[in-house]
Amino acid sequence: MSEIKAETLTEVISKMLGTTIISVDFQSKPLQGGTLGDVQLVTGHATTSAGVELPYKIVSKTQKKFERYGDPDSWRREYDFYKSNFGALFSESFRWPECYHAEMNDEQNETQIWMEYIDGISGLDLTGDMYERVAEELGRFQGKLYAEQPVVLQNLTNLSKVDYMKNFYLHYRSWNRVYDYIRSEDCEIPKHLCKMLIDIDENADEIFNRLEKLPIVLCHRDFWVTNIFYSKGKTIIIDWDTTGWGYLGEDMASLIADEADVEDMVEYYRRCIPAYYKGFSEYTDISHITDNCVYELILLMFGYRLVEWYMDAGSGNKLQESDDERTLHLSTLQKINEIGNAR
Incomplete structure (x- = not known):
C-alpha cells in the first residue's frame, strides 16, 4: 500500500473542497480493482482555517511502471491525460472522475493521482x-x-x-x-x-x-x-x-x-x-x-x-x-x- 503524506493530502483536500485546509486526519482502504496499480479510498475529516471540520472522500491511485504487451507506455497514460486538457473533451453526462492532483516520481518510475470518489x-x-x-x-x-x-x-x-x-x-x-x-x-x-x-x-x-x-x-x-x-x-x-x-x-x-x-x-x-x-x-x-x-x-x-x-x-x-x-x-x-x- 502506497504511503499517504499528510502534507500532500492537505493540499489536495484544500483543492477538492475549495477552501484552505490546515489539518486532516485519514483512514484508507483498498478499493476493488487496481490489478496493476494501488487504488485506495481515503476518508477522514479536514479542518479549515476557520476551524470548521468537514468530512471528505477521495481516491488515491498509484501506478508503478510496467510494460503491457504492445503498449509499453500505458502505465503513465492516465497521468499524461490528467496533466493535459483531455478532460475538456467530456460532457456533463459522460465524463471521467475529476482529478485534484497528479504527480510523477521519476526516481521510482511511478505516478500518483488523487481523484474524485464516484458513488454510483x-x-x-x-x-x-x-x-x-x-x-x-x-x-x-x-x-x-x-x-x-x-x-x-x-x-x-x-x-x-x-x-x-x-x-x-x-x-x-x-x-x-x-x-x-x-x-x-x-x-x-x-x-x-x-x-x-x-x-x-x-x-x-x-x-x-x-x-x-x-x-x-x-x-x-x-x-x-x-x-x-x-x-x-x-x-x-x-x-x-x-x-x-x-x-x-x-x-x-x-x-x-x-x-x-x-x-x-x-x-x-x-x-x-x-x-x-x-x-x-x-x-x-x-x-x-x-x-x-x-x-x-x-x-x-x-x-x-x-x-x-x-x-x-x-x-x-x-x-x-x-x-x-x-x-x-x-x-x-x-x-x-x-x-x-x-x-
Whole structure:
C-alpha cells in the first residue's frame, strides 16, 4: 500500500473542497480493482482555517511502471491525460472522475493521482436501461470527437495504436496452448463453440478488411462494467490507461462480453448496439455502415481469452470454484454464439 503524506493530502483536500485546509486526519482502504496499480479510498475529516471540520472522500491511485504487451507506455497514460486538457473533451453526462492532483516520481518510475470518489451503480448491478444509456453516451462521445477532431486530441502523443486489438488477437492466435486446444480431441469445450472460434481464425483476413473500413475512433479499450459508474443519470468512466485509436464498436464488444451479465448478453447486444449507433449518428452520418462487426470484434478480443480462462479454471485447487468458473466461461461462449446466430 502506497504511503499517504499528510502534507500532500492537505493540499489536495484544500483543492477538492475549495477552501484552505490546515489539518486532516485519514483512514484508507483498498478499493476493488487496481490489478496493476494501488487504488485506495481515503476518508477522514479536514479542518479549515476557520476551524470548521468537514468530512471528505477521495481516491488515491498509484501506478508503478510496467510494460503491457504492445503498449509499453500505458502505465503513465492516465497521468499524461490528467496533466493535459483531455478532460475538456467530456460532457456533463459522460465524463471521467475529476482529478485534484497528479504527480510523477521519476526516481521510482511511478505516478500518483488523487481523484474524485464516484458513488454510483457499477458492475453487474447495472440494469439493462443503464447499459443502453451508457452505450448511447459512448456513441455520442466518440461521434463528437470523430466529427470535430479537436486539437487537444491531436496533440496527445501517448495513445495506444489502432492495430493494438489486431496484434492482441494475433498474439493469442499464435499461442499453441489455446490454438491447439480447441482443435484437439481432448478439448472439453463443445464442438460448435470450437468451430465458432476456428471460423474466426480462418476468416480473419476478410474480417480485418471489413474492420479497416470502419471509422477510427478514440476507444477506452477497457470498457467493461466495473469501469463504468452510473450516477444520477450520468455516466462516469474510470481507468483510462489503455485508451487509444481503435475501430468503431471496439468498446461495445467489451461492454457486451467482458465479464458481463451472461444471462442478458443477447438482450444487451440487441439493445445497446442501436443505442450506440444512435449516439454516434448525432455527429456523423454512418448510415452506409451495414455491418457493425461487433460480433466479430467480440470473438477477436475475447474468444481465446475465454478459452484460456476456461483452461486455467480447470487447473484450480478448489474444485467447486473451478467448476463454476468453467461453466461461466462456457456460458459466455455460448451466448456469443447465440449473438452470432441472431444477427
